[in-house]
Amino acid sequence: MRFDVGxxxxxxxxxxxxxxxxPWHLNGVLFLLLVLFRYAFRPFRPVSDASRRRSSALASYxxxxxxxxxxxxxxxxxEGTLWPLPGGFTMSSEGVTFGLRTGMRLLVIAMSLLLFFxxxxxxxxxxxxxSVGWPVQMVMTLLLTLHFIDTVPDxxxxxxxxxxxxxxPVRANILARxxxxxxxxxxxxxxxxxxxxxxxxxxxxxxFHGGAKLSFRGDETSRGRMTMVSMLFLILSILCIVWxxxxxxxx
Amino acid sequence: MAPSVSIxxxxxxxxxxxxxxxxxxxxxxxxxxxxxxxxxxxAGKTTLLQILSGIIGAQFTTGKASGSVLIGDxxxxxxPQKVLFPSVGYLMQDASVQLSGIKETVEEELAFALxxxxxxxxxxxxxVSQALSRLDLGRLANRRPHQLSGGELQRxxxxxxxxxxxxLLVLDEPVNALDSLGQQRMVNVLxxxxxxxxxxxxxxxxxxxxxxxxxxxVMQGGxxxxxxxxxxxxxxxxxxxxxxxxxxxxxxVRKWGKTTVHPRVAxxxxx
Amino acid sequence: xxxxxxxxxRYAHDIEVFRDLRLGIEAGxxxxxxxxxxAGKSTFLKLxxxxxxxxxxxxxxxxxxxxxxxxxxxxxEVSVTFQNPAHQIFASTVLQEAEFAPKSLQRKNPRERAxxxxxxxxxxxxxxxxxxxxxxxxxxxxxxxxxxxADTPALAFDEPSVNLSRPEQLILLEAFEVLKxxxxxxxxxxxxxxxxxxxxxxxxxxxxxxxxxxxxxxALVRNQNPLRHSGVxxxxxHRLRPYCGLSPIPHPGA
Numbered sequence: 001m002r003f004d005v006g007x008x009x010x011x012x013x014x015x016x017x018x019x020x021x022x023p024w025h026l027n028g029v030l031f032l033l034l035v036l037f038r039y040a041f042r043p044f045r046p047v048s049d050a051s052r053r054r055s056s057a058l059a060s061y062x063x064x065x066x067x068x069x070x071x072x073x074x075x076x077x078x079e080g081t082l083w084p085l086p087g088g089f090t091m092s093s094e095g096v097t098f099g100l101r102t103g104m105r106l107l108v109i110a111m112s113l114l115l116f117f118x119x120x121x122x123x124x125x126x127x128x129x130x131s132v133g134w135p136v137q138m139v140m141t142l143l144l145t146l147h148f149i150d151t152v153p154d155x156x157x158x159x160x161x162x163x164x165x166x167x168x169p170v171r172a173n174i175l176a177r178x179x180x181x182x183x184x185x186x187x188x189x190x191x192x193x194x195x196x197x198x199x200x201x202x203x204x205x206x207x208f209h210g211g212a213k214l215s216f217r218g219d220e221t222s223r224g225r226m227t228m229v230s231m232l233f234l235i236l237s238i239l240c241i242v243w244x245x246x247x248x249x250x251x
Numbered sequence: 252m253a254p255s256v257s258i259x260x261x262x263x264x265x266x267x268x269x270x271x272x273x274x275x276x277x278x279x280x281x282x283x284x285x286x287x288x289x290x291x292x293x294a295g296k297t298t299l300l301q302i303l304s305g306i307i308g309a310q311f312t313t314g315k316a317s318g319s320v321l322i323g324d325x326x327x328x329x330x331p332q333k334v335l336f337p338s339v340g341y342l343m344q345d346a347s348v349q350l351s352g353i354k355e356t357v358e359e360e361l362a363f364a365l366x367x368x369x370x371x372x373x374x375x376x377x378x379v380s381q382a383l384s385r386l387d388l389g390r391l392a393n394r395r396p397h398q399l400s401g402g403e404l405q406r407x408x409x410x411x412x413x414x415x416x417x418x419l420l421v422l423d424e425p426v427n428a429l430d431s432l433g434q435q436r437m438v439n440v441l442x443x444x445x446x447x448x449x450x451x452x453x454x455x456x457x458x459x460x461x462x463x464x465x466x467x468x469v470m471q472g473g474x475x476x477x478x479x480x481x482x483x484x485x486x487x488x489x490x491x492x493x494x495x496x497x498x499x500x501x502x503x504v505r506k507w508g509k510t511t512v513h514p515r516v517a518x519x520x521x522x
Numbered sequence: 523x524x525x526x527x528x529x530x531x532r533y534a535h536d537i538e539v540f541r542d543l544r545l546g547i548e549a550g551x552x553x554x555x556x557x558x559x560x561a562g563k564s565t566f567l568k569l570x571x572x573x574x575x576x577x578x579x580x581x582x583x584x585x586x587x588x589x590x591x592x593x594x595x596x597x598x599e600v601s602v603t604f605q606n607p608a609h610q611i612f613a614s615t616v617l618q619e620a621e622f623a624p625k626s627l628q629r630k631n632p633r634e635r636a637x638x639x640x641x642x643x644x645x646x647x648x649x650x651x652x653x654x655x656x657x658x659x660x661x662x663x664x665x666x667x668x669x670x671x672a673d674t675p676a677l678a679f680d681e682p683s684v685n686l687s688r689p690e691q692l693i694l695l696e697a698f699e700v701l702k703x704x705x706x707x708x709x710x711x712x713x714x715x716x717x718x719x720x721x722x723x724x725x726x727x728x729x730x731x732x733x734x735x736x737x738x739x740x741a742l743v744r745n746q747n748p749l750r751h752s753g754v755x756x757x758x759x760h761r762l763r764p765y766c767g768l769s770p771i772p773h774p775g776a
Contacts (some may be wrong), residue, residue, distance in 0.1 A: 060680075103764070123353075123354075123355060126353075139355070143352075143353040144352060144353065147352050147353055149351075151397070155609070158604075158609040158610075159609060159610065161573055161593075162604065162609060162610040162612075163612070163622070163626070163646050164571065164573075164592075164593040164594050164597065164627055165571055165593060165597055165601070165602050165603075166597055166601065166622055166623035166627075166668065166669075166672060167594050167597040167598060167623055167626035167627035167628075167672065168594060168626035169592060169594035170594075172592075172594070183612070184612045186614075187611065187612045187613070187614070187654075188612075190654060191608045191611075191654070194654060195348055195608075198343070198345065198348040199348050199351075201306055201310065201343075202343055202348055202349045202350070202351070203351060204305055204306060204309065204310070204334050204336075205304060205334060205336055205341045205343075206336060206351075206363055206364040206367060206411065206415070207334075207336045207337060207364055207367035207368055207410070207415070208363075208367050209367065210368060212367040212369070213366070214353075214366065215362070215366045215371075218314055262765075290659075290687075291687040291689050292657060292659050292686075292687040292689075292690070293657065293686050293687075305747075370576065401559075401605070402559050420742055427684055427685070429713075430558060430559050430713040430753070430754065431713065431753065431754055431755040432558065432559075432753045432754075433559070435755075455687040455688065456714075458716070458757060458758055458759070461758070464756075493688065493689065493692075494688055494689075495688050496688050496691060496716065496717065498761050499716060499720075499759045499760075499763075499772055502763075502768065502772065503762055503763055503766060503768065504757055506766035506767065506768055507762075507765075507766050509766075
């Protein structure tokens with residue numbers, strides 16, 4: 001079964017909206033299903049070694065985050081059934097449910113995005129968007145953003161190495177690594193922004209303008225047409241939106 | 252075909268109240284010549300080059316300019332208001348930023364300018380392969396741009412401009428990431444462009460300029476301090492002590508004039 | 523001070539970088555490392571503090587083996603900087619950036635050390651500025667100052683003069699003079715021989731996986747074959763000077 005970019009995109013949209021609609025236990029099931037997709041379903045397998053490693057790493061980090069979130073909420077919130085713990089702490093069912101609800105949603109959203117971006121090479125995505133009529137400037141901006149995000153792990157690694165070379169054991173344990181990561185996030189974005197200003201100048205200096213169309217390698221002409229599958233997922237997505245609005249109105 | 256460039260009393264500020272990046276700058280660059288623009292960083296070299304490319308007029312809407320710029324038969328008062336590509340090709344100082352960042356191979360990267368110009372088919376392939384061989388990038392044609400070394404990046408960046416066959420080539424520090432072999436290659440490339448293309452390049456050193464330029468301009472604080480031929484430049488080296496890495500050269504030049512040099516070597520540094 | 527014992531190293535994609543490399547660097551030396559691009563000069567520096575570990579053989583720095591100690595421990599013996607300031611700078615002020623190393627290494631009075639290093643590179647007036655408000659040349663000097671602030675016995679710089687114009691080069695040379703006098707061991711990877719040949723004690727040519735030359739610059743002028751073979755050229759000015767009765771490589775301060 002083949003999925004083209006348009007179909008994957010509409011499926012991803014549906015999954016994102018579904019995560020808002022479903023209760024936490026069903027989201028959990030969905031998450032496990034998506035993990036299965038990643039390994040078993042060819043259209044969703046990661047395209048390169050780098051994206052494979054990264055998606056595994058990201059998925060594991062997120063699972064830990066969700067676990068922590070659930071536990072912390074359980075400890076701090078004091079409503080619902082309270083189970084006593086040693087040390088005078090209590091774990092509340094309301095807190096745990098709240099943590100799980102948000103956490104599972106996060107996991108499904110993250111996994112859906114990981115599946116999509118990991119299995120779709122960036123040029124394919126850009127080619128698709130251009131063929132459905134996106135303005136070239138927007139496609140270019142998206143391309144630059146995605147390419148930048150692609151370089152973030154490498155840049156982070158370089159700065160970590162530079163910090164180790166100055167005596168800071170940032171890779172010693174997960175706590176040190178997390179702390180260091182948050183500290184360098186802002187200068188990283190800053191240097192990215194500075195670079196993108198120069199890059200956009202460079203593009204213009206090579207004649208890039210609104211009228212030009214970006215060209216892509218490969219003879220596969222991207223179908224900008226709506227297939228049955230895409231239609232199906234788009235309709236399901238619209239139904240989700242309707243449900244969300246109704247639920248909110250009827251509260 | 253290759254244009255001459257005449258700049259008259261050019262003043263430029265990035266915005267009202269900013270210090271003058273260029274002050275009363277006047278210079279004439281002959282058609283087909285190769286001119287070196289030397290000076291410390293902050294002297295205004297990049298500003299001048301960017302004005303000629305048109306990017307400053309196009310992007311910096313708060314900029315204040317006065318004077319005039321004549322490129323070939325086109326006069327701009329005060330400065331070009333849009334990017335003059337492909338007649339003017341501009342090479343940025345930082346080669347890694349010059350590349351688009353969205354192409355998967357070096358070959359596609361070179362073709363980017365041609366895509367923007369609407370050139371495809373046979374002409375496109377022809378120009379790309381010519382640029383690849385000119386800068387010795389043949390075996391890197393399918394390499395991913397972010398895997399290139401500093402020197403390879405710089406050659407790729409220049410090739411991506413040359414595909415457009417600009418008649419005025421403006422280069423900002425084209426050899427700063429290259430070792431001696433790479434610099435020699437660059438010397439050969441520029442020599443092959445003589446007379447068909449007018450070349451103006453900025454550099455912070457002088458060895459490359461001495462190998463390839465006919466005219467030397469020295470800038471500081473937004474103005475041109477010196478303009479002259481290679482020999483005139485060599486004879487005035489002492490005056491640029493703080494601006495350019497010339498100390499070893501000036502000692503040499505002083506002695507050169509006073510000693511009898513072997514005829515085989517004399518040609519290396521005619522004074 | 524630094525010992526390379528039969529170092530062999532190859533990258534994952536099977537490109538052999540070093541084969542049985544063996545050399546020793548004494549404390550207080552200033553070594554200029556040259557070679558064709560891709561010869562492994564940057565890798566050589568990364569072997570010094572364990573960023574890269576050899577496949578076989580051992581690198582000893584200040585008596586510590588890079589196999590047995592993490593990079594953050596080796597950083598107390600040697601400070602290594604890299605070519606691109608954007609891959610190193612992360613703080614929000616110049617002073618914070620310079621303080622990072624002495625703080626991480628738990629030196630006494632890290633702030634004073636940072637300020638001293640900034641003064642050495644004439645960056646003290648911009649101590650409160652954001653690093654990205656500095657010009658590229660000054661950001662380069664900042665990475666050098668940050669390494670010097672660590673006050674390690676050895677320093678290693680990868681292409682320190684790239685992106686520097688003449689005024690900044692003069693600052694760099696003066697700083698090196700000071701570091702030399704205080705007995706620091708300095709390693710410089712650079713293709714700017716004109717700038718560094720006059721100030722180094724020995725030149726190391728890395729070519730084809732080996733050290734093809736490791737001796738004083740004067741010896742290199744007498745026998746330029748190793749240079750020619752590696753594709754590196756003696757700067758034109760050094761080649762022309764003997765024709766006027768001048769020593770090919772001038773002494774610093776000439």
